Amino acid sequence: MNREKYLEMMRGAGDLDYEIYLKTKDLLACQKEPEELCNPDELQFMIVHQVEELWMKLIATTLLDIDDEMAAKNTYKVLTLFRRVHIAQEMMTSQLTLLETMSPKDYQEIRILLGNGSGQESPGFRVMLKMPDDLWKTYVQVYLEDGKRTLEQIYDSEYTHGEAYMVAEALAEFDEQFQKFRNAHMQLIYRSIGVAANSLKGRPVEILQSGLRHKFFPELWQVRADMTDRWGGNYGKVRDKLEIKPDA
Secondary structure (H helix, E strand, C coil), rough: CCCCHHHHHCCCCCHCCCCHCCHHHHHCCCCCHHCCCCCCCCHHHHHHHHHHHHHHHHHHHHHHHHHHHHHCCCCCHHHHHEEEEEHHHHHHHHHHHHHHHHCCCHHHHHHHCCCCCHHCHHHHHHHHHHHHHHHHHHHHHHHHHHHHCEEEHHHHHCCCCCHHHHHHHHHHHHHHHHHHHHEEEEEEHHHHHCCCHHHHCHHHHHHHHHHHHCCCCHHHHHHHHHHHHHHHHHCCCCCCCCCCCCCC
16 A cells, blocks of 8 residues: 555645635644654544544533523523533543553653643643633522522422523533543553552642542532432331342
8 A cells, every 4th residue: 555645645735625614734734744753653642632622622612602601591502502512521531542542652652752741731621620610600690599599499399300400410411521531531541551650659640630539510419418318318217238148
């Protein structure tokens, strides 16, 4: 197979309407040339992370729109936009499995070029960490009427599956999907470089581990725990643990 011929075809001429609109010439120049790669897997590594940045750009931009729509209490639009965000989050997580096809040795060669860089330096990731605070303030102002209503009422004593509940669940889904992404990222690190290496102590891996315990909207998770405590006395008679006997 003529490698050079096909590589040239992949670049395209950049003068067709489709190429001009999508700026494919610039887009496909964002990766290293084949002769510059430290190993064949480096192209995959770059593309996956570049695509992650694009997904995060879409998510962050959509969250700005969601905040505006929440402020106007356009609930149907809010829920539609949140569905877009949730799908993009799922895409972010699922594409990480591509990197599982990379050997630990190939990753070590890439890591030398990456230096001390990590996903913690991602502009998209950093902005997504900050936006939930503003989203929550808008939710409280609009759907909880600046504190006149409570999550307990929305979820339990005055539960109607109404707008306030649906938007709260969309926020919880965003929170959960973000944690799934973080967990998948952490598992990828286990698989590619491990986390027990002495050289990683005090580095971004530990930041990732602490991030797994963080919730954007702790109130939405606490309301469930509070409900369980309140309803706990209605679960029926507490019985002794079942004893499992070995086969005779």
